[in-house]
Amino acid sequence: MYKSIDNSQIAANRALEIEIFTNQMKRGVWCLGVAAWIFASLERAIAIFSTSYLHLASLTQLFPPILFLLTWLFLKPEVTPTPIPTYFPLIHTNESQQLSSDDSPFPLKLKKYHLISQEYILPFSYLCQIYHLLNLKHLETIHRFSLNHLQIVSVTHTQPTRQGGKIKFTTALNSPWNPLRIWRQPLVEVDLTLHNPYTVELSIPVYNRKRITVMFNVLPLTEEEHYFFIDIYSDLQWFRPFLQIILHFAACLTLFEDLSYLKSLQQRQVQRLFQENQFPQHQNMWLYRRFVEVWEGNV
Template sequence: MAAMDGSSVSQKASLSSLPINLIRARIWLLGNLLLVFGLLDRAVSIYADSYVSAQEFVQLTIPALLLMSWLYLKPEEDWVDSGLEHLQTYHEQPISQRDKAYLSTAQHRMNELKNLHQISQHYTLPFPYLCQIYHLLNLKHLENVHGFSLNNLRVVEINEVKPTAIGGAIKFSTVLDSSINALRIWRQPVVEVDLVLHTPYMVELTIPVYQEKRITVIFNVWPIDEDHHEFLVDIYTDLKWPKLLLQGILHFAASLTLFEDLPYLKKLADMNTKRLFNVRASGHSTMWLFKRFADLYGPKRRLGER
């Protein structure tokens, strides 16, 4: 991508440092959950004796009206843009034909999954684009960076690797290395996870949940300049949970993992990012997908330019 002018970048970075729309959306979702819980709690207690008095009816009506009013106060939709169309107008410089093709590939895959779409999150982060790509393609980050949120998940085996013309795919097995991990309630002890590099800007992670149900996370990482990138997270699933509850859980999980990412991304940014390509000398199988990225888009191509 072409670099933006300094004032434009600093303005976007400062705006993204306090994502007001995102904060409003989180508060709105939390309010929904609390009001629904309160409404259900009152309904269960009132109908327990199979009789509804006038006072109890009023007690049930008030939270119902509050919930309807709260739903009406839904924030603006720009924070949950589930597509990539805005990227074509977000940047001040035109997008090259090559990157338009990458964008089209990403949009095609997201269109295939659109009926399963649950949430979107969009951030502008003050780290080089390459740091985010390295982080996403390094399987060990699931163990090290997300040790808290994933509660001792371990990568135990690389099952399959498959290069493509502009990316690659890897299948690997994970195990829950903790007897108290809440995920044990529904998932198998060992499951096979798919990680796909679709384009130099798009990564897809697919995770089995239970009974053939899956969660798919698509990450789009688009450079703004040498020190900033856009980070878009879209989550899809065929879980048949109540939509409001499911979206609340997924928003919380995605936000938690991002907060876990930030110190690690800062550590990577403090390094000379060109050193990250030295990983090609490593034979560790957990780095296969990044090595594939490095072979395709390494120092011979100047990343982040359009």
């Protein structure tokens, strides 16, 4: 599945690693600054309004942190599109040709709803990442903390496509204190779509017929290393910087939870995950079985 990597490709990929790290550092510093100025503004507001009387001199103390917060928001670093052509020489040409532009999961209308991007280089086979993304059960186990005991109730619909498939499943928030209730109903139907062997889409309905859509892109670098891209879109009409901070934190937390699981998958024989006698037969793994059915010859 992989071609040999020459020195120019290695150098290009190392340069890309530095660019990804720099972009992440800029976004991290910006998000930290936003949080700091929000805290400073709230602290001043609480101190001012907790007194028994107000006067103009005390109110003026609130203006500097608010001014700095607004200024900092306008200083948001621009997201530089990450070049991806250097990845594709590592993949067989025949396989790449199957991923035609007609099947692109990124319609132009989604661009205006883009909120955050995150990029990582992970020391695991990309097959481990695909197995993890298509395994519904891990939402209940691996993400027990971040999703606060979310429950997979049932799979309600499956639909095969030429390059993958789509599955609908119902999830329940059993805890009345689950923070996910701030933007979704306790019982909703979630969509999970395999667009091609490297792209998985998770679409979650939220209040007022809005949605949060997460696009996962997995691109192999070597047999034991891959690039992992997370892009989140939403038409929620929330204050954009606040929503971006929440989503960045949530994405980082869930990735942190995934690392030990990915490591355990890597320590197993990865190819065994895609052998027919290893297929789990329950509906939670239907999309995984569909991936193997369509792409087994390329794995």
